[in-house]
Amino acid sequence: MTIELRALRQAEWDDWYGKLELAFGGVADAPEERELWDSLTETERSIGAWDGGDCVGTAGAFSFGVSVPGGAMVPAAGVTMVSVAATHRRRGVLTSMMRRQLDDVRGWGEPLAVLTASEPEIYGRFGYGVATQQLSATIDTVQGRISLPQGSDAVRLRFAKVEDVAQECEAVYVRSIGTRPGMLARRPGWERLPLLDPPGGREGASPMQCVVAERDGEIVGFARFHNKPGWEARGPQGVITLRQIEALDPVAYAVLWNFLFGIDLTVQVVTRNRPMDDPLLHLVNDVRRCELRVRDGLFVRLVDLGAALEARTYRTPVDVVLDVDDAFCPWNAGRWRLTGDPKGASCKRTEDDPDLALSARELGAAYLGGVTLSALAGAGRVRELRPRALAEASVAFGSDLAPWLPHGF
Incomplete structure (x- = not known):
């Protein structure tokens, strides 16, 4: 049959998203994840490819602003949820969706399209280039130390329930958006994304914990993380997995990292996405203890x-x-x-x-x-x-x- 491309209807979302899950291995998202993506999907900006009554391809486009050199926020289509059914590979479905989508983005008057790729090789042929990279690190916190800058004594740390300080932490994040290119200005509802914490995604670690940094009673930074206890004959081998760390100034940032390095019964901090010029590289006493790795981040496509x-x-x-x-x-x-x-x-x-x-x-x-x-x-x-x-x-x-x-x- 001829493949039909058309904008997604809200009543089709469950089937459409289910086919996306199937294309990515068939493991269903946790209910809270599925509910969030349902609420964030902009159906009028999303495409379904249909073979008769079967959905065989998916593609969405969120409404974002992307910070660029000079500080402007440029309207951009955040290309997402792209998949083609395994039964319909090599039949031009992906190319047809990319063609339709870029035509739509141009019609919406958005100069950019951006995405992250499950397989980086795919999108170059559609004009997307790798514009950012992300730094991952597995840090030995037994031998590693943080050099605290002057003024660190003025920063107070405290544990807080994630939900109790969610608004204040989001405000810290929002203030950081224009500080470097590549960051996203998002529509309401996206503040829920960093709060997702389904048990199936913890890999045996604790529920998400949050520590906030305060100065003069104001929250000036925070760290969200998981603690995975571990024990061997030689002693505790716990691992801290960092979800997010943000601060409004270098001192608060250093104090938060120093806290993460010093959590009792742990020997490592793992972080999977930091900037390539993260100040951490200059705070730690021995960067060789950080086991740094680099991978692609944001792909950018100039539409206009x-x-x-x-x-x-x-x-x-x-x-x-x-x-x-x-x-x-x-x-x-x-x-x-x-x-x-x-x-x-x-x-x-x-x-x-x-x-x-x-x-x-x-x-x-x-x-x-x-x-x-x-x-x-x-x-x-x-x-x-x-x-x-x-x-x-x-x-x-x-x-x-x-x-x-x-x-x-």
Whole structure:
């Protein structure tokens, strides 16, 4: 039968989401997780692929703002819940959904589409580039220590019930959103996501615990974590798994890490998603004790190239003509003159000779300032057509802080 693509209807959500679960292994989410995703799904921005009465493909798009260099929040479609039934692979279902979705995003007037990938190889052919990375660490807290900065004595820590301080912790997180590129401004309801704590997801650890940092009676930071006790003949071997840590200033941040390092009967702290330039790397006495690992984070796709490049600022003055290849969104293809500086930018069509040649994928990777155009050129993915153009543009696209996606979607 012909595959029909259409916007999701609310009455179809259970079937649609069930097919998503099946495509990802068939293990059903906990009821509280399912209820949350039901409430967050924007059905009018979601697609179902139907073979007769069977749902064989899913794709959604949340409404986000993404922080970019310069501090602006740029409207973006948060691509999510993408799946194709195992019975319908290699039949063009995914490509059809990606085509429909990017056309929709353009129609909504959103310059960007962003996603996280279960398999990173999939989305490059649709023009998505890896724009952020996330740092994971398994830290030896027996040998590791934190160097506390001056003023740490003014910070008070206390345990609190997760739900009792949820509003105050969310306020701390919201204040941090504009501090680095790649962070998400979210619609109401998303504050429930970090509070999810289904027993099946704890891997034998405790329910989520929360410690808040206070100064002069105000909550200025928090850490949410699980404690998994462990015992061997040589003694306690407990592990702290960090869910989230945020603070409004460096001192509170260091004090929270120092607390995590010192929890009784534990020997490790495990964190799975921190920025690549996390201050932790400079607080710990021996970074070799941290067992650092890196993986891809947020993928970025420029849907309206001109609007996207004008929405951010540039670290140094830049005037460059980009010759862009974009087969999947041909309205972006061609030559664009980008002029910009730390105050603003303009990006317009031009017939001038090009300075750099690259695809939309490379622009997506470099857009948030965490991947340099020079590094992409070293991989043969950007070509310099005017001497010095690459170095000038690469520096201009950079960001003082590494871009970072704090949570998935």
